[in-house]
Amino acid sequence: MILALVLVPASAHAQLSGSNLLEGQAGNYPSSYVERGPSNRLDLYDQANLFYAFGSGVAGLRYEINRNSEDAFPYEGITQRFLDWSDGRYRVRVGNFYGILGRGLVQRAFELNSVVLDMRYPRSRFGPSRDIDGVLSEASFGPVSATLMSGAPNGGESSLAGEEVGFARHSGHLTGAQIAGSVTRHARAGAAYVRMKAGQGQMELGSGFVEIDPLGVLGITSVSLPLYAEYAQADRSFAEWWRFDAFDRVPHALYASSNLLWGPFTLSAEWKDYSQFRLGVNDPPSLVREHSQVLLNRSTHVLEANREEGFQLESSYTPSEWASVTTNWSRADGAFGDRFEERFVELRSAPRGAERWEATAFYDRGWDELIAIADRRTAGIASTVRAWQVWSGTLDVQRQIARRSTLTQTQRFEDLYLSGTIARANFGSASVVWTRTTDPLDLSRVDPGNTPLHLVGGVLDARLTANHGATLFFGRRRGGLACTAGTCYEVQAFEGVELRLVSRF
Amino acid sequence: MLLTVILAAGFVSDSAPAAVSISRATAPRFTAKDVTGRTVDLDTLLARGPVLLDFWATWCKPCVEAMPDLQRLHATYGERGLTVIGISVDGPRNHAKVRPFATRLRISYPIVIDHDERLRHLYQVVAMPTVVLIEPGGRISSVRLGYRPGEGSSLELDVAMLIAKSGIPDSSASPFDGEIIDSPLDRDRR
Numbered sequence: 001m002i003l004a005l006v007l008v009p010a011s012a013h014a015q016l017s018g019s020n021l022l023e024g025q026a027g028n029y030p031s032s033y034v035e036r037g038p039s040n041r042l043d044l045y046d047q048a049n050l051f052y053a054f055g056s057g058v059a060g061l062r063y064e065i066n067r068n069s070e071d072a073f074p075y076e077g078i079t080q081r082f083l084d085w086s087d088g089r090y091r092v093r094v095g096n097f098y099g100i101l102g103r104g105l106v107q108r109a110f111e112l113n114s115v116v117l118d119m120r121y122p123r124s125r126f127g128p129s130r131d132i133d134g135v136l137s138e139a140s141f142g143p144v145s146a147t148l149m150s151g152a153p154n155g156g157e158s159s160l161a162g163e164e165v166g167f168a169r170h171s172g173h174l175t176g177a178q179i180a181g182s183v184t185r186h187a188r189a190g191a192a193y194v195r196m197k198a199g200q201g202q203m204e205l206g207s208g209f210v211e212i213d214p215l216g217v218l219g220i221t222s223v224s225l226p227l228y229a230e231y232a233q234a235d236r237s238f239a240e241w242w243r244f245d246a247f248d249r250v251p252h253a254l255y256a257s258s259n260l261l262w263g264p265f266t267l268s269a270e271w272k273d274y275s276q277f278r279l280g281v282n283d284p285p286s287l288v289r290e291h292s293q294v295l296l297n298r299s300t301h302v303l304e305a306n307r308e309e310g311f312q313l314e315s316s317y318t319p320s321e322w323a324s325v326t327t328n329w330s331r332a333d334g335a336f337g338d339r340f341e342e343r344f345v346e347l348r349s350a351p352r353g354a355e356r357w358e359a360t361a362f363y364d365r366g367w368d369e370l371i372a373i374a375d376r377r378t379a380g381i382a383s384t385v386r387a388w389q390v391w392s393g394t395l396d397v398q399r400q401i402a403r404r405s406t407l408t409q410t411q412r413f414e415d416l417y418l419s420g421t422i423a424r425a426n427f428g429s430a431s432v433v434w435t436r437t438t439d440p441l442d443l444s445r446v447d448p449g450n451t452p453l454h455l456v457g458g459v460l461d462a463r464l465t466a467n468h469g470a471t472l473f474f475g476r477r478r479g480g481l482a483c484t485a486g487t488c489y490e491v492q493a494f495e496g497v498e499l500r501l502v503s504r505f
Numbered sequence: 506m507l508l509t510v511i512l513a514a515g516f517v518s519d520s521a522p523a524a525v526s527i528s529r530a531t532a533p534r535f536t537a538k539d540v541t542g543r544t545v546d547l548d549t550l551l552a553r554g555p556v557l558l559d560f561w562a563t564w565c566k567p568c569v570e571a572m573p574d575l576q577r578l579h580a581t582y583g584e585r586g587l588t589v590i591g592i593s594v595d596g597p598r599n600h601a602k603v604r605p606f607a608t609r610l611r612i613s614y615p616i617v618i619d620h621d622e623r624l625r626h627l628y629q630v631v632a633m634p635t636v637v638l639i640e641p642g643g644r645i646s647s648v649r650l651g652y653r654p655g656e657g658s659s660l661e662l663d664v665a666m667l668i669a670k671s672g673i674p675d676s677s678a679s680p681f682d683g684e685i686i687d688s689p690l691d692r693d694r695r
Binding site for chain 1: 602629648
């Protein structure tokens with residue numbers, strides 16, 4: 001790769017650019033007292049991305065380094081490198097790449113941008129990425145487009161340090177292809193095929209999808225009704241695939257979605273039916289709302305693709321610029337009759353495009369029998385007020401009460417979240433975050449029981465220059481589930497100081 | 506190792522600066538489809554005037570806070586050559602919600618979904634939102650990481666200066682004028 005960079009011909013348009021993410025921590029995981037180690041463990045993680053653009057090509061690499069004061073499982077090295085060439089019709093990429101077939105039922109390679117995760121063993125920090133190390137080729141001929149990919153997939157759960165103890169980041173082999181064609185700009189159809197080998201087993205996946213806006217095809221522009229449907233099966237012949245079996249015994253994934261956009265009213269409807277479709281390096285869409293509210297974001301339902309069917313309906317009505325109302329109803333039924341269900345409503349007001357102020361209030365009720373949550377109610381209100389053009393203040397208050405029922409006991413617990421932020425445009429912001437929980441299973445808890453646990457943290461955020469930003473966190477941060485870009489992961493509780501520097505150059 | 510690569514790349518690119526500041530770098534060209542199926546071609550748009558790319562997501566609060574400012578720029582400077590493109594980096598979990606979401610926020614500029622993360626990587630997006638302002642000549646004029654309320658004003662200054670410098674006459678027809686627009690705001694404008 002390095003050689004490739006050096007041998008790339010110089011051109012008038014050649015340019016080198018990049019980005020860097022540096023994160024340093026002094027502190028520890030409060031919950032994991034068994035693995036706790038020193039109380040002020042120092043950890044430094046850096047991820048540098050370099051891009052060299054020349055003519056129609058781009059060469060790039062990612063370099064990751066992680067060091068800690070215990071000198072346990074440090075690592076450094078190139079974790080990604082690629083050479084990408086494209087013109088208007090063709091694209092070839094050799095090395096690490098990302099890509100998606102259909103809506104990602106059978107394959108989606110992606111990364112969680114700017115997320116740094118803790119790997120518990122060997123304890124190390126890394127940027128999660130489900131890239132593929134191989135070759136990607138794309139071509140388009142008028143309305144027809146084709147994609148070919150082949151390489152070793154990355155499960156996304158291991159750092160470079162993991163390879164020292166036998167966790168290979170890229171393992172097995174995946175070959176995929178997709179062909180799609182557009183009849184008009186409002187109608188598109190395609191098919192995808194994936195052959196995957198992980199460990200001893202091999203799997204074949206076939207998928208077909210269609211995307212159409214029937215009203216658009218008819219020339220109606222005042223109302224839009226885009227529809228999407230995709231059906232995938234595993235280890236079936238073409239003749240079997242064509243029968244669209246959706247019985248539990250047939251490994252399949254069926255996903256359909258629709259939008260209705262009619263003036264101030266919008267509706268999005270999605271439906272799923274997944275059976276034996278846990279692929280290891282890929283998950284189909286979960287169809288559960290990804291909330292931006294902190295307490296709801298961490299209470300999300302985790303998809304069980306081995307058996308799950310359900311739907312999600314989300315509507316909004318925006319009668320004027322003063323107000324909008326959004327409702328969401330999601331449901332997922334699992335293999336053992338376990339049900340996740342959530343009903344959400346949010347009111348938002350942002351007069352004159354939030355020139356002076358904006359406010360939102362929400363209420364959510366749900367339950368998730370897969371994790372024994374029998375009832376969960378969450379409400380909150382947030383408001384941002386602007387003053388003197390550059391100053392703003394935001395207050396965010398949320399409360400959640402929940403009941404966890406198992407065969408032997410019932411636990412009731414409460415979560416409170418309060419955050420206040422003062423920000424100055426083009427300069428930075430200062431926030432205080434206070435969380436109180438009585439959840440006996442909370443990851444941040446050191447001692448057992450349900451005594452109230454208080455977690456207080458501060459965040460200072462500054463724009464250092466046009467291309468450099470810094471964020472300083474100090475205090476206690478709550479552990480648990482978090483979701484970013486549709487993917488959920490576990491965040492370790494943290495107590496200490498953390499500095500993050502983000503740069504582009 | 507890193508140093509070697511930087512030095513090597515700088516050595517071979519003798520006709521260009523070794524490390525071009527991102528704010529003067531050439532914007533990577535791309536062609537994509539927006540959520541209504543229209544073709545968004547950067548070269549075509551740059552021929553008309555400056556282009557503002559906003560990398561955002563439905564789950565990102567600061568992104569949502571920034572969008573009314575971008576809509577204002579689209580409404581104010583759209584006819585003077587500015588094209589605002591929203592690039593959603595949402596994953597498949599949220600693809601079906603992107604278009605209704607933009608409609609709810611009364612957004613009428615084109616929205617592209619970055620299905621395969623190609624655009625995000627091309628523009629090295631490391632924070633959300635990231636707003637990239639591109640000069641008509643194809644150079645990146647400025648990159649803004651994150652958003653705090655009130656930052657729309659300084660962005661507007663950048664846009665106004667760029668448009669004044671470009672000398673683009675008023676009423677330059679947008680390639681998206683008269684196309685499918687879902688926002689009630691745009692219907693009001695028309």
